[in-house]
Amino acid sequence: MANRPAPALVLRDGDREVLERTVRSQTVEAGAAKRARVVLLAADGLPNALVAEQVGGSVNTVRAWRARYEAEGLVGLADRPRSGRPRTVDRTKVLVATLTPPPKSWGVTHWSTRLLAKRLKVSHMQVREVWAEAGVQPWRSGTFRFSTDPLLEAKVVDVVGLYLDPPCDAVVLSVDEKSQVQALDRTQPLLPMTPGKIERRTPDYVRHGTTTLFAALDVATGKVTTATKPRHRTAELLAFLRQVARAYPDTDLHLVMDNYATHKTPDVQDWLAANPRITVHFTPTHASWLNMVEVFFGIVQRRALKRGVFKSVTELNQTLRRFVDHYNQDCQPFAWTKTADQILPKTKPSTT
Numbered sequence: 001m002a003n004r005p006a007p008a009l010v011l012r013d014g015d016r017e018v019l020e021r022t023v024r025s026q027t028v029e030a031g032a033a034k035r036a037r038v039v040l041l042a043a044d045g046l047p048n049a050l051v052a053e054q055v056g057g058s059v060n061t062v063r064a065w066r067a068r069y070e071a072e073g074l075v076g077l078a079d080r081p082r083s084g085r086p087r088t089v090d091r092t093k094v095l096v097a098t099l100t101p102p103p104k105s106w107g108v109t110h111w112s113t114r115l116l117a118k119r120l121k122v123s124h125m126q127v128r129e130v131w132a133e134a135g136v137q138p139w140r141s142g143t144f145r146f147s148t149d150p151l152l153e154a155k156v157v158d159v160v161g162l163y164l165d166p167p168c169d170a171v172v173l174s175v176d177e178k179s180q181v182q183a184l185d186r187t188q189p190l191l192p193m194t195p196g197k198i199e200r201r202t203p204d205y206v207r208h209g210t211t212t213l214f215a216a217l218d219v220a221t222g223k224v225t226t227a228t229k230p231r232h233r234t235a236e237l238l239a240f241l242r243q244v245a246r247a248y249p250d251t252d253l254h255l256v257m258d259n260y261a262t263h264k265t266p267d268v269q270d271w272l273a274a275n276p277r278i279t280v281h282f283t284p285t286h287a288s289w290l291n292m293v294e295v296f297f298g299i300v301q302r303r304a305l306k307r308g309v310f311k312s313v314t315e316l317n318q319t320l321r322r323f324v325d326h327y328n329q330d331c332q333p334f335a336w337t338k339t340a341d342q343i344l345p346k347t348k349p350s351t352t
Contacts, residue, residue, distance in 0.1 A: 008045035009066055012073050016043070019074075035077045038065045089126040091133075098127075098136055110138045146349055149259075149284035156340050156347065158281050159256055159290050163219060163336035170252040172219040173244065174293035177260075178300070179232045181320075183208040183310040190309060199307070209313040213300070213320055214240040216247075216255070217293040222331035224296055226324045228317040234265045241268075245275060253278045256292070259285050287347070295334050299327075 011019075022028055022036040034055055041051045048062045055062075068076035097120060102108050108115065113131070117124035131137065149155065166172045188202040212232040216225040225247050229236040245253070257263050257280055272278055283290040304323040310316040 006042075006048055006063075006066070009039060009042035009069065011039070011043045015074055016040070031079070032077070035065050038062055039069050039077065042066050089122050089130065091130050094120065094122070094127055094130040095134055095136065098131065098138060110141075112139070145286045147284040147286045147347060149287070152284045152287075152347060153340075153344060155282060155284045156287075156290065156343055159283055160336070160338070160340045160343065162254055162256060162281060163292065164339065166220065167252070167254065170254055171248050172254045172256065173225075173248075174217040174219060174256045174291050175244070176215065176258060176288075176291055176293045176297070177229075177232045177237070177240075178213040178215070178297045180210045181213055181305065181316065182210050183313045183316040184308070185311050186309050201307070201309075208311065208316075211313050211317055211320070212236065213297075215293050215296060216240075216244045217296050218333075219256075219292060219336075220333060222333040223328050224293075224324055224331065226320070228320055230313075232262060234262050234267050237262050238267060238271055241271065241278075245278065251277070255280045256283065256290075257281070258283050258288055258291055284347075292334055292336065 019036040019040050023033055023040065025033065034057070037055050038051055038057070038061075041054060042048070042062070046054070048059050048066070052059045052062045065077065094116070097116060098111055102111055102115065106115075113124040113127040117127045120127070162172045184205045184207055186202050187204040187206060191197075191200040193199040212229045214227045214229060214232075214236070218224070225244055227240050227243055229240070244255075255278060259282055262268070263280075263282075272280060288294055300320070300323065304319060308316075308319060310319065
């Protein structure tokens with residue numbers, strides 16, 4: 001007598017949604033997705049032979065996963081410890097090899113899991129596990145620059161002191177300019193976001209010119225005073241400083257600025273001398289991270305510029321003004337938490 005086809009597998013309440021998400025997921029292991037598909041096809045009434053053909057397995061494997069699900073539900077589809085002695089790897093050996101550059105004759109700059117696994121004759125998954133536990137990421141690289149300013153310590157103490165303990169009856173403003181902001185127009189229309197698809201744009205663009213965004217961030221309130229200028233010379237800086245002075249009349253101003261050459265020209269120095277209520281505090285060289293307005297520029301870049309499409313510099317400037325107007329309606333101050341004593345040890349190369 002011929003074998004009768006197995007009846008459709010009956011799923012527990014709520015399991016179909018979980019199994020379908022597992023099949024669609026791009027992050028679960030292939031084995032887990034395959035088991036979920038076996039169970040779903042079996043639940044749809046397909047014979048075991050046809051299920052095996054569609055998932056690329058054997059009939060016995062399909063029967064086994066059906067039986068595991070019937071007995072234990074979703075828990076039964078999880079991996080179980082394998083018999084036999086587990087494979088071991090000398091973690092210290094893996095780490096030492098990782099921290100040693102690859103042979104020059106290989107012509108590569110850093111290790112990958114498969115390169116190192118081949119070198120040590122272990123599994124690349126074992127290398128990956130050791131790297132994850134030790135927090136080692138050979139595929140990543142960063143940059144650094146230490147300030148060589150002879151007045152580094154004094155400037156850090158000065159600027160951080162303004163942030164943490166501003167003078168009474170005075171306003172502290174973080175001032176800088178974001179230059180060469182490009183008015184980029186895409187060569188093809190943007191494809192908007194739809195359910196299941198992210199927003200897409202062509203990488204090809206036409207540049208219609210640039211603008212410079214001057215900004216003065218009120219450290220106490222988070223409010224930003226801005227202006228857009230075609231260039232960032234002394235004339236444009238002086239015009240912006242006059243605008244800032246008008247925005248804060250009859251009060252002492254402390255301006256935190258970087259060491260850009262335009263900020264120290266004779267014309268700027270003469271104007272500051274004629275306005276004694278305004279005091280400039282310079283950050284150390286190569287220490288723009290100490291200028292709090294850089295945080296605001298980062299927000300502008302992410303929210304208004306990175307995905308923006310501008311057909312002219314005029315349109316770019318209008319967008320920047322609208323962004324600032326909206327930003328100031330609900331602005332919040334940035335909280336500076338590090339003291340100078342906590343910062344200074346990190347501004348010098350480590351001796352260890």
